[in-house]
Amino acid sequence: MDMITIDKNSDFSIHNLPFGVYSINGSEKHVAVAYGDYILDVYALAKLGLFEEFKIDISVFKNAFLNDFIALGKIKTSAVRLKIQQLLKEEDHPFWQKNATFLYKQVAITLHLPVKIGDYTDFYSSESHARNVGMMFRDPENALLPNWKHMPIAYHGRASSIFVSGTNFKRPKGQIKAKDQELPSFSSTKRLDFELEMGAIIGKDSEWQSGVDVNKASDYVFGYVLFNDWSARDIQQWEYVPLGPFLGKNFFSSMSPWVVTSEALEPFKIPTKPQDPAPLDYLKEKEGTQFDVNLEVYFETKEGQSKLISKSNFKHLYWTVSQQIAHHTVNGCNLKIGDVLASGTISGDTADAFGSLLEITWGGKNPITFDDGSSRTFVEDGDSIVMRGFAQKDDIKVGFGALNNTVLATD
Amino acid sequence: MDMITIDKNSDFSIHNLPFGVYSINGSEKHVAVAYGDYILDVYALAKLGLFEEFKIDISVFKNAFLNDFIALGKIKTSAVRLKIQQLLKEEDHPFWQKNATFLYKQVAITLHLPVKIGDYTDFYSSESHARNVGMMFRDPENALLPNWKHMPIAYHGRASSIFVSGTNFKRPKGQIKAKDQELPSFSSTKRLDFELEMGAIIGKDSEWQSGVDVNKASDYVFGYVLFNDWSARDIQQWEYVPLGPFLGKNFFSSMSPWVVTSEALEPFKIPTKPQDPAPLDYLKEKEGTQFDVNLEVYFETKEGQSKLISKSNFKHLYWTVSQQIAHHTVNGCNLKIGDVLASGTISGDTADAFGSLLEITWGGKNPITFDDGSSRTFVEDGDSIVMRGFAQKDDIKVGFGALNNTVLATD
Numbered sequence: 014m015d016m017i018t019i020d021k022n023s024d025f026s027i028h029n030l031p032f033g034v035y036s037i038n039g040s041e042k043h044v045a046v047a048y049g050d051y052i053l054d055v056y057a058l059a060k061l062g063l064f065e066e067f068k069i070d071i072s073v074f075k076n077a078f079l080n081d082f083i084a085l086g087k088i089k090t091s092a093v094r095l096k097i098q099q100l101l102k103e104e105d106h107p108f109w110q111k112n113a114t115f116l117y118k119q120v121a122i123t124l125h126l127p128v129k130i131g132d133y134t135d136f137y138s139s140e141s142h143a144r145n146v147g148m149m150f151r152d153p154e155n156a157l158l159p160n161w162k163h164m165p166i167a168y169h170g171r172a173s174s175i176f177v178s179g180t181n182f183k184r185p186k187g188q189i190k191a192k193d194q195e196l197p198s199f200s201s202t203k204r205l206d207f208e209l210e211m212g213a214i215i216g217k218d219s220e221w222q223s224g225v226d227v228n229k230a231s232d233y234v235f236g237y238v239l240f241n242d243w244s245a246r247d248i249q250q251w252e253y254v255p256l257g258p259f260l261g262k263n264f265f266s267s268m269s270p271w272v273v274t275s276e277a278l279e280p281f282k283i284p285t286k287p288q289d290p291a292p293l294d295y296l297k298e299k300e301g302t303q304f305d306v307n308l309e310v311y312f313e314t315k316e317g318q319s320k321l322i323s324k325s326n327f328k329h330l331y332w333t334v335s336q337q338i339a340h341h342t343v344n345g346c347n348l349k350i351g352d353v354l355a356s357g358t359i360s361g362d363t364a365d366a367f368g369s370l371l372e373i374t375w376g377g378k379n380p381i382t383f384d385d386g387s388s389r390t391f392v393e394d395g396d397s398i399v400m401r402g403f404a405q406k407d408d409i410k411v412g413f414g415a416l417n418n419t420v421l422a423t424d
Numbered sequence: 425m426d427m428i429t430i431d432k433n434s435d436f437s438i439h440n441l442p443f444g445v446y447s448i449n450g451s452e453k454h455v456a457v458a459y460g461d462y463i464l465d466v467y468a469l470a471k472l473g474l475f476e477e478f479k480i481d482i483s484v485f486k487n488a489f490l491n492d493f494i495a496l497g498k499i500k501t502s503a504v505r506l507k508i509q510q511l512l513k514e515e516d517h518p519f520w521q522k523n524a525t526f527l528y529k530q531v532a533i534t535l536h537l538p539v540k541i542g543d544y545t546d547f548y549s550s551e552s553h554a555r556n557v558g559m560m561f562r563d564p565e566n567a568l569l570p571n572w573k574h575m576p577i578a579y580h581g582r583a584s585s586i587f588v589s590g591t592n593f594k595r596p597k598g599q600i601k602a603k604d605q606e607l608p609s610f611s612s613t614k615r616l617d618f619e620l621e622m623g624a625i626i627g628k629d630s631e632w633q634s635g636v637d638v639n640k641a642s643d644y645v646f647g648y649v650l651f652n653d654w655s656a657r658d659i660q661q662w663e664y665v666p667l668g669p670f671l672g673k674n675f676f677s678s679m680s681p682w683v684v685t686s687e688a689l690e691p692f693k694i695p696t697k698p699q700d701p702a703p704l705d706y707l708k709e710k711e712g713t714q715f716d717v718n719l720e721v722y723f724e725t726k727e728g729q730s731k732l733i734s735k736s737n738f739k740h741l742y743w744t745v746s747q748q749i750a751h752h753t754v755n756g757c758n759l760k761i762g763d764v765l766a767s768g769t770i771s772g773d774t775a776d777a778f779g780s781l782l783e784i785t786w787g788g789k790n791p792i793t794f795d796d797g798s799s800r801t802f803v804e805d806g807d808s809i810v811m812r813g814f815a816q817k818d819d820i821k822v823g824f825g826a827l828n829n830t831v832l833a834t835d
Contacts, residue, residue, distance in 0.1 A: 131542075132584050137667060151666070158665050163608050164599055168667035169580040169674070173543050173758050174632060183633050185755035188575055188704065197574050199704045221585060222594050222675075248755065254569050255562070256548060256579035257668025263580070264633075264755040293599065293610045344596035344659065344675040347584050 017101075017116065019049025024403055024412020027101055028280075030094050031236065031271035031413075032079055034125045037117060042077040042125055046097055047271050047414070050119050053097060057115035061108060063100065067092050078129040079272065080351045083216050083235045090216075090235070091276055124270035126177040127238070128214055128351040133175060133266070134341060135210075135242055135355045136167040138332040142360035145372045150250060162290060165332035165340045167357075170242070171263035175353070178239075178269050181419040184394060185264035187248035201423040202245035204377065205392040208358040209310050209368035209400055211327050212240035213334050214272050215354065221347035227298050227339035233348060234334060237278065237304075239269040239400045239416040240355045246371055246391070268353070269400075269416040277411050281305045281404040285333050295343050296336050303328040306404045306413075308359060310368070315395025318383035322373055325359050325366045327402070394422040428512075428527065430460025435814055435823020438512055439691075441505050442647065442682035442824075443490055445536045448528060453488040453536055457508055458682050458825070461530050464508060468526035472519060474511065478503050489540040490683065491762045494627050494646045501627075501646070502687055535681035537588040538649070539625055539762040544586060544677070545752060546621075546653055546766045547578040549743040553771040556783045561661060573701060576743035576751045578768075581653070582674035586764070589650075589680050592830040595805060596675035598659040612834040613656035615788070616803040619769040620721050620779035620811055622738050623651035624745050625683050626765065632758035638709050638750035644759060645745060648689065648715075650680040650811045650827040651766045657782055657802070679764070680811075680827040688822050692716045692815040696744050706754050707747050714739040717815045717824075719770060721779070726806025729794035733784055736770050736777045738813070805833040 025031065025047040035045040035052055043056040056074035058064070064071070067089055073081040083090060100106055108115070137143055140157070143166075147156030160166065176182075184205055190197040216235025219225050225233060242262060249261025285301035306327035313319045332340075337354055348354075358368040367373045370391050374380055377390040392398065397419040403412030436442065436458040446456040446463055454467040467485035469475070475482070478500055484492040493501060511517050519526070548554055551568070554577075558567030571577065587593075595616055601608040627646025630636050636644060653673060660672025696712035717738035724730045743751075748765055759765075769779040778784045781802055785791060791799040803809065808830040814823030 132582055147666075160599075160601075160608075160662055160665065163601075164663065166663070166667055167670055169582055169670070171543055171580055171757060172583075173760050173763070174756075183756060186635075187755045188571075190571075190574075196701070197571075197704065199706060224597075245755070251571055252575065252577070253666070253668075254571065255558075255664070255668070256577055257664075257666070259578055259580070260751070260755040260757065263757040290607070293608065295610060340671070344598045344656070344671040345585075345594060346582060346671065346674040349584050352584070 017049065017051055022410065023049045024410065024414050025049055026410050027098060028409045029273060029277050029411040030097055031273040031277065033127050033271045034078060035122045036125065037122045041075065044074040044076060044079060044082055047119070048101060052117050052119055052122055054115045054117065058097065061111065061115070063096055064093055077125065078351070079127050080129050083350050087216065094274060094276065124177060126175070127270060127272050130172040130175055131349045131352050133170040133172045133353045133355070134167050135170045135357060136165050136332065136337050137357040138165050138330045138337065139357055139360050139368070140331040141329065141362050142358040142368060142372065145360060145367065149371065149376045163292065165337045167341070168257045170266065174263055175266045175268060178267055178416045178418070180267060181421050182265045183421045184423045185245050185248070186423055187245060187260050188251055189247040190251045197251060202248055203391070204246035205420060206244045206246050206370045207310065207392065207398045208242035208244055209308055209323060209325055210240040210242050210358055211356045212238045212268055213354040214238065215348045215350055215352040218350055219342050219348040222345035224295065224343040224345065225338050227296060227335050230335035230338035231275065233338055234275050236272040236274040238272055239402050239413045241267045241398065241400060241416055241418065242355060243267070267416060267418050269413050271414055273411060273413055278304050278404065280406050280409055281411065283328060288331070295339055298333065298335060301333045301335070303330060303333060304404065306402050309401045311399040312381060312389065313397040313399060314383060314387060314389065315393065316385060316387060318385055318387060320381065320383055322381055323366060323368060325361050325368050327359060329359050329361045329366065330356060392420050394420055396420055428460065428462055433821065434460045435821070435825050436460055437821050438509060439820045440684060440688050440822040441508055442684045442688065444538050444682045445489060446533045447536065448533045452486065455485040455487060455490060455493055458530070459512060463528050463530055463533060465526045465528065469508065472522065472526070474507055475504055488536065489762070490538050491540050494761050498627065505685060505687065535588060537586070538681060538683050541583040541586055542760045542763050544581040544583045544764045544766070545578050546581045546768060547576050547743065547748050548768040549576050549741045549748065550768055550771050550779070551742040552740065552773050553769040553779060553783065556771060556778065560782065560787045574703065576748045578752070579668045581677065585674055586677045586679060589678055589827045589829070591678060592832050593676045594832045595834045596656050596659070597834060598656060598671050599662055600658040601662045608662060613658055614802070615657035616831060617655045617657050617781045618721065618803065618809045619653035619655055620719055620734060620736055621651040621653050621766045621769055623649045623679055624765040625649065626759045626761055626763040629761055630753050630759040633756035635706065635754045635756065636749050638707060638746050641746035641749035642686065644749055645686050647683040647685040649683055650813050650824045652678045652809065652811060652827055652829065653766060654678070678827060678829050680824050682825055684822060684824055689715050689815065691817050691820055692822070694739060699742070706750055709744065709746060712744045712746070714741060714744060715815065717813050720812045722810040723792060723800065724808040724810060725794060725798060725800065726804065727796060727798060729796050729798060731792065731794055733792055734776065734778060736772050736779050738770060740770050740772045740777065741767060803831050805831055807831055
């Protein structure tokens, strides 16, 4: 076979080359790289000797998770990515005679959760989202709490129930208390929602009891995924005082299968907006940056309707990922390779850029309508939420693919 | 050597035989059982053939964590414990001729964190504690929030910063805002506190999307440890709305090294008090039980003073561990072997049974005084907090040993 060519508009261009974990027909899991509609089996490439000069123990690629590969450090993981990029550019590379051993169509393979997640933290870093939720859950006059502009607020989430895109899940049950009820009752959630987020995958252990310098914090991110922090708003609202979200969130979260590396997102860095009030010194960056990544949410109904219901952007965050890391570790808390730091729901300032149904339908008051006349306030059984993300600059496109989950009925 | 004899008052009696993980002089880690002042190397016993009839892959004992051993299931783990109990009773067992290969003095060995913790959940199940904190942090008139008597409130904590007893730690830094300050400032915590808790070690994976029946929930607990949820009250108070505790807690938590099995605590089960209002069906137990385990906290100052500052009991919980498990999983959230479910601070009704300094000194208003004239409101550099726990019934004593940490100065 010749060298492969791919669609110019693919999320998985030669500039991207994200890492994931795949298997085929129940085979063992290997590290993979996405390229157009294909994947490259990185373990197979390693066995062919592509990375020989880097002196890597190639068992890191024969692995159910990326963690061991990530643990090699950025110098080596970047070198591996660049070596693959070089291969894809070299039409006469001898490997193309052996491509049956390392090349698969994406439709033929199964993708898995890319990292073994130790701890998962969910931030709350979009001002618009925090304001919107504050107005609905608490007090419209004091929607943003006094601490919000002084620190990237966050809580610990549940790692065990994070699954990869394509996983479908049953509508969760729990305690719900409507405002007009005196006592709580037990039922399936009636307000099932998504949250559009990005997840930073930690690429380097931080030392316990040693804070990470905000200006060096980006070294601790291996890459990014799309993240959906599925939420049961009625369960959440009844339970969340005083210790925060618990069962309203921990039934299921999902992430996209391909980890787009920090290097691939380098061209899409933009300066962050000035922060007022100025944060404390440990949060002050020399050059704060956000990522200009377009984010889209499609609502696909069980009847087959599909509608783009949100056009947001990773840049709509008040706090940068580096500030999140500096804050998380300033008290000595240690981050580990594979940990996920989710951004919190990314809502822009306008209703078409809101990142959750709670905000888009304003607590269920403004239903979304579809072409067939049906409507939704929250997610119903059989519906799917599909998130997409991509960055584009001149001819360079780097995308995240899709994050897709379908809701099933409660037993 | 003859069969060993131990002190009658030892926490680690023949009725206990808790499991832990040890090493000696930097050797590899093995599973161990405590007996008096001794430990038995369970891997060494396995190599001698003690568990041959159970058909166990003995590599589970040559392991840095108990997880693989626990994963064998209660039938096998109980059988292993009983086999060791039998050995300890048989004076003429041939193994006593070979005891140099499996027997060590506890003072000679190092104990490690016994389980690899996937997720850590901290409950809030002592009514007295919830009331006390509510009075100080929020509104004395409405100290207990409306949801508290309807569900075991909890939040997710940080797994990466849980360490074993004996680990010392530096006073954490963070954002603090005193009530009379307009803006937050950055400093070491001035209100460093402990929280006296028990930790349940999950012994069986629960299925994702399948709740655990409250009447079968105790099958999911392998055993218990003492747990100290170290807290920085000033950091916590400024950050905790609306998403709960984060940096005020995740700098450090600690647990005792020996996991006392559920079987060993069986004789100390007592019926729980009736709950009013009656909980929803999924939380209703046929026979709710607490554990009658005496808990003590000693404050040891850097000047060498030691004072017993709390005498509490594991039974002082409104919600049982089974109810905590049923609640945690009712929305489909999955528990995994090695997860820790901490009870929340265990405070009795009277001030001498309060489980934190926040409560004992009532927010710093009532200092603890020591015989040398010194006093404390919160923990100072060089001070240690030592927790102890033991159950006693007739001649049967089952104890947890000590959970001991010393606070070091901030860098």
